[in-house]
Amino acid sequence: MIEKAVPVVRGVSDRTPADRTVEVWDLPLRLWHWALALCVVTAWFTPTVYDSLHRIAGYTVIGLLVFRLLWGFWGSRYSRFGMLGVRLRAAPSYLWNLRRGITGRYLGLNPAGTLMLVALLLSLAVSTITGALSVTVPFFGVWWIEDPHVYASDAVIILAVLHIVGVVLMGVLRRENLIRAMITGRKRVRHHP
Ligand code: HEM
Ligand code: HEM
Numbered sequence: 001m002i003e004k005a006v007p008v009v010r011g012v013s014d015r016t017p018a019d020r021t022v023e024v025w026d027l028p029l030r031l032w033h034w035a036l037a038l039c040v041v042t043a044w045f046t047p048t049v050y051d052s053l054h055r056i057a058g059y060t061v062i063g064l065l066v067f068r069l070l071w072g073f074w075g076s077r078y079s080r081f082g083m084l085g086v087r088l089r090a091a092p093s094y095l096w097n098l099r100r101g102i103t104g105r106y107l108g109l110n111p112a113g114t115l116m117l118v119a120l121l122l123s124l125a126v127s128t129i130t131g132a133l134s135v136t137v138p139f140f141g142v143w144w145i146e147d148p149h150v151y152a153s154d155a156v157i158i159l160a161v162l163h164i165v166g167v168v169l170m171g172v173l174r175r176e177n178l179i180r181a182m183i184t185g186r187k188r189v190r191h192h193p
Helices: 027-045 051-074 084-098 111-134 143-173 178-184
Strands: 021-023 186-188
Touching (some): 027 143, 027 178, 111 143
Antiparallel strands (some): 021 186
């Protein structure tokens, strides 16, 4: 779906129209994102080798998931889940159109990014909940808890790699530095009339 109006309200910088930027990712969401990336990478490299670090990273991800759910309701415009359903339904046709390089104009997550958000949150939830259960007495050594932990964790890593490829690809197609935007929080308005 195309953004109908530029959010010309709070946070729009007063530079020349061509490089005017607007805050898209609020600070808590940016901190959340980079903390999540750090914890996921840490959890991935530490099982068996550094078990306690693995568990700390995993439990931190549980906390981050809870925060993201709350922020989906209380965060700023582009952190909220309001457009989630609409954008998810648009995802198949969006991905289909991408083959011809059609990206549409979005300030927040595009439909493919929204699909990735949901897929990552779900696989992270399965990975961390089964991980946490696998160290409790009733579920210790239980295969139907341990196997999903391994598979969901594999899914998290595969999705994260696809996510990074997607971010880089979209940045090239839209000639926009999306990675910098996830650091500064700001995107140029020019591409989103
Ligand atoms: C394990 C690692 C990572 C995970 C789990 C992850 C997860 C996510 C999630 C869930 C979002 C959606 C934000 C939201 O909640 O609305 C997101 C957005 C984003 N991520 Fe990551 N991320 C990871 C690594 C990275 C890395 C390494 C980069 C940079 C190369 C990156 C760049 C971005 C960007 C630019 C966006 C915003 C996309 C846009 O503007 O459309 N991420 N990430
Ligand atoms: C995003 C979070 C997590 C990721 C990506 C992750 C990933 C992994 C991976 C790849 C393995 C190795 C499986 C194998 O090949 O045998 C593993 C094992 C394991 N994980 Fe996790 N995990 C996460 C969270 C957690 C949590 C929250 C806990 C519990 C506190 C946990 C506890 C375990 C345990 C007990 C093992 C068995 C091996 C060992 O003792 O190190 N994990 N995890």
